[in-house]
Amino acid sequence: MSVMTWSPTKGGERYREVPEERKRALFEEVKSDPRYPDFLYGCYECGICVSACPSARFYDFSPRVIAQALAREDVDRFYEILMEDIWNCAQCFSCVRCPRGNNPGGLVTLMREVAVRHGLEQAQQALQGYSRVIYKIMLKGNQVSPDMLQPDFFPDWGPWVREFSRNMAVWRKAIPVDTLRNITDAAWRTDDKTLRELYTIWFETGNMEVIREVDEGLYELLVEIMEEELEAAS
Amino acid sequence: MQENGLPVLVIGGGPGGLEAARTVAALGVPVLLVERRHRLGGTPDAERYAKLTHHFRDAEEAIGELVAAVTTQPLVEILTRSEVIGCDGEPGAFRVTLRTPDGTQERTVGAIIVATGFQHFDPGRETQLYNYYSFPDVVTLSDMEAMLKAHQVVRPSNGQPPERIAFIQCVGSRDRQIGNEFCSKVCCGIASKQAIEIKQQLPNARVFIFYIDMRMYGYWENELYWPAQEQYKVNYVKGIVSEILPKGDRLLVRGEDTTMGRPMEITVDLVVLSVGMEPSSGTRQIAKILGLAQNKYGYIEAGGPSGLDPVVTSRPGIFVVGAAARPADLDDTFATAGLAAARAVATLRRAMVGAV
Numbered sequence: 001m002s003v004m005t006w007s008p009t010k011g012g013e014r015y016r017e018v019p020e021e022r023k024r025a026l027f028e029e030v031k032s033d034p035r036y037p038d039f040l041y042g043c044y045e046c047g048i049c050v051s052a053c054p055s056a057r058f059y060d061f062s063p064r065v066i067a068q069a070l071a072r073e074d075v076d077r078f079y080e081i082l083m084e085d086i087w088n089c090a091q092c093f094s095c096v097r098c099p100r101g102n103n104p105g106g107l108v109t110l111m112r113e114v115a116v117r118h119g120l121e122q123a124q125q126a127l128q129g130y131s132r133v134i135y136k137i138m139l140k141g142n143q144v145s146p147d148m149l150q151p152d153f154f155p156d157w158g159p160w161v162r163e164f165s166r167n168m169a170v171w172r173k174a175i176p177v178d179t180l181r182n183i184t185d186a187a188w189r190t191d192d193k194t195l196r197e198l199y200t201i202w203f204e205t206g207n208m209e210v211i212r213e214v215d216e217g218l219y220e221l222l223v224e225i226m227e228e229e230l231e232a233a234s
Numbered sequence: 235m236q237e238n239g240l241p242v243l244v245i246g247g248g249p250g251g252l253e254a255a256r257t258v259a260a261l262g263v264p265v266l267l268v269e270r271r272h273r274l275g276g277t278p279d280a281e282r283y284a285k286l287t288h289h290f291r292d293a294e295e296a297i298g299e300l301v302a303a304v305t306t307q308p309l310v311e312i313l314t315r316s317e318v319i320g321c322d323g324e325p326g327a328f329r330v331t332l333r334t335p336d337g338t339q340e341r342t343v344g345a346i347i348v349a350t351g352f353q354h355f356d357p358g359r360e361t362q363l364y365n366y367y368s369f370p371d372v373v374t375l376s377d378m379e380a381m382l383k384a385h386q387v388v389r390p391s392n393g394q395p396p397e398r399i400a401f402i403q404c405v406g407s408r409d410r411q412i413g414n415e416f417c418s419k420v421c422c423g424i425a426s427k428q429a430i431e432i433k434q435q436l437p438n439a440r441v442f443i444f445y446i447d448m449r450m451y452g453y454w455e456n457e458l459y460w461p462a463q464e465q466y467k468v469n470y471v472k473g474i475v476s477e478i479l480p481k482g483d484r485l486l487v488r489g490e491d492t493t494m495g496r497p498m499e500i501t502v503d504l505v506v507l508s509v510g511m512e513p514s515s516g517t518r519q520i521a522k523i524l525g526l527a528q529n530k531y532g533y534i535e536a537g538g539p540s541g542l543d544p545v546v547t548s549r550p551g552i553f554v555v556g557a558a559a560r561p562a563d564l565d566d567t568f569a570t571a572g573l574a575a576a577r578a579v580a581t582l583r584r585a586m587v588g589a590v
Contacts, residue, residue: 097476
């Protein structure tokens with residue numbers, strides 16, 4: 001059996017070139033995060049992170065290269081990674097068995113945060129598939145249900161995802177599962193007071209601004225519902 | 235110039251202690267040599283080393299010569315199965331308490347040389363990453379030494395000679411998570427030496443060495459590294475293994491080939507963990523008994539204010555040799571043994587001058 005790989009970013013259009021100063025500024029933003037010194041000490045290229053990394057087995061992805069590029073402050077390579085590689089990380093943190101104490105997965109986290117904060121096109125693209133997930137979590141405060149995962153936005157799951165999605169309801173009936181609460185309208189109900197507190201937290205902590213950066217349409221939708229709920233209560 | 239007639243106490247009967255005792259005696263000063271084991275020879279003897287990196291000399295023979303040089307020296311008094319359990323006094327006249335098979339003794343000595351050495355890193359100490367205690371065919375460098383010495387390089391699981399062997403370097407060394415941030419210095423040379431010996435005993439075997447950096451100091455480059463690659467066709471792969479998994483009755487070794495930039499998996503019959511050094515239990519204990527400063531890894535602190543004196547300790551009149559102070563090869567051990575011997579004799583002479 002041959003293994004085919006998909007990349008949500010590398011297969012399609014590549015990113016736009018930007019001036020050196022822009023790359024440098026984005027790099028400095030990652031580097032200035034207070035977690036950065038604990039995530040990157042130095043790298044002697046032992047590759048233990050790569051050999052433990054599930055993404056490295058299927059994608060052109062290397063946590064070692066990420067650690068090296070950042071340690072060398074190679075802003076061109078940094079920008080390539082920011083645009084492409086970081087979305088291929090599963091954030092499983094198998095790489096933290098680094099003998100130097102580095103956390104390449106954590107570096108990816110920091111880079112993703114910067115990408116989202118700036119509403120970079122790649123971040124928007126990579127997060128598209130999650131819009132219903134975000135919608136559900138932010139409005140209801142609870143987890144996703146299987147029918148929310150849409151095949152159109154997960155090309156990296158391979159061609160089977162479409163079939164899975166189409167047949168999910170039947171298959172889940174065939175395979176005994178602990179709960180039948182597997183569709184959106186049957187998900188947990190959260191009481192109104194908790195919801196209002198949750199909405200207040202999203203606004204106060206700046207989360208709504210982050211959502212606006214990556215998905216303005218989703219932001220408008222959420223704000224409308226949340227504000228209505230908050231106003232009704234006051 | 236004269237000494238005060240008191241002996242120099244040498245603690246530890248391995249290569250460092252033997253060489254220090256031999257040199258002190260050669261300078262005409264009596265020595266009291268205390269060894270915890272029942273016999274002299276230290277770790278090379280206790281762990282049944284096969285060959286030394288120096289000219290591939292038979293370890294038993296080379297260490298045996300050193301032991302003979304000390305046991306035949308009338309100025310050296312040897313107490314085996316004995317330990318130092320107390321010490322006070324000052325340079326020129328330390329009063330030490332010894333526990334011997336014949337009971338506790340008090341002795342007065344002029345200076346003290348500590349040569350209590352190292353122990354091999356235990357791969358089960360922090361992590362079972364490589365399954366040393368679960369997979370019989372995962373062994374350490376010292377296990378391999380014993381097999382080479384017996385001319386029985388086999389898979390412990392079935393007693394058959396291995397066809398493919400992988401060494402994994404830096405096990406327990408250069409690792410912030412384990413807490414041993416230092417390089418153990420000898421493992422690159424020892425692994426390469428063992429790879430050559432394996433190929434001499436099993437010419438058809440394929441040997442891989444997974445490494446981060448090959449540290450082939452000085453003549454190890456041309457005496458070990460090049461012959462291993464050129465003459466014995468040992469495969470050096472830059473990349474460390476993350477895990478070893480069972481595959482049938484063999485072992486799957488998973489790593490990254492970093493120079494080729496790709497993940498790599500190979501199936502082997504035997505894995506050798508190149509375990510590093512840690513201060514021996516004797517080193518940790520004697521540091522407490524003698525009141526010597528230790529570094530964060532438990533080694534006895536040496537170097538002095540200048541940083542350039544490899545045998546000086548935090549307590550005047552007490553000197554440290556070889557691997558009791560840092561990961562050390564035999565060259566380091568012999569060089570510091572001679573220096574400690576000279577410093578110890580000088581301490582006695584200063585004490586004598588002071589007494590006049």
